[in-house]
Amino acid sequence: MTRTVNANVDWTNQNGQTASRFLRALLRGQQLITSNPSEAAQIAADELKTSVKLAARSLAETVRLGIFDAGLEWSELGLQRICENMQADGTIGSEAKFELSNLVVKYYRRAARQSVGIK
Numbered sequence: 001m002t003r004t005v006n007a008n009v010d011w012t013n014q015n016g017q018t019a020s021r022f023l024r025a026l027l028r029g030q031q032l033i034t035s036n037p038s039e040a041a042q043i044a045a046d047e048l049k050t051s052v053k054l055a056a057r058s059l060a061e062t063v064r065l066g067i068f069d070a071g072l073e074w075s076e077l078g079l080q081r082i083c084e085n086m087q088a089d090g091t092i093g094s095e096a097k098f099e100l101s102n103l104v105v106k107y108y109r110r111a112a113r114q115s116v117g118i119k
Contacts, residue, residue, distance in 0.1 A: 004074075004082075005022075005023070005026065005072070007019060009105065012105055012108065013105075016107070016108060019105075019108040020108045020111040020112050020115070021112075022112075023072060023108055023109055023111075023112030023113075024111075024112040024115045024116060026072070026112075027070075027071075027072065027112055027113065027116045027118065028116055030068045030070060031070070031116065033059050033062070033063060033068070034063065034070075037056065037059060037060070038052075038056070040059055041055040041056035041059055042055075044058070044059060070118075071113060071118050072109050072112070072113065074104060076100050079098075079100065079103055079104075080098050083096070083098045083103075084098075
């Protein structure tokens, strides 16, 4: 399973603090899901206009299936497969070489991880 957070590189470079804050909020939300699932379910239910029971079940499945990675880790192989699929369907040119550094901006993730105590 591949999990992604997508942003335009130019925008991210111009709005680095916002990018880091977004990732920090994502990490803090993920931490809340595991540390206080009932509070997380209540917040999700309020925001999604659904029942707490359904929100709790959805969050529990999210954790069980590993949909969120606690440290925002990425899979280089998974990203490479996405690149290959995009080449196969013509979204990007077949001559494009897969390079992880063209797809991820490590600084913003590192700053967000450090701000919530993840090394």
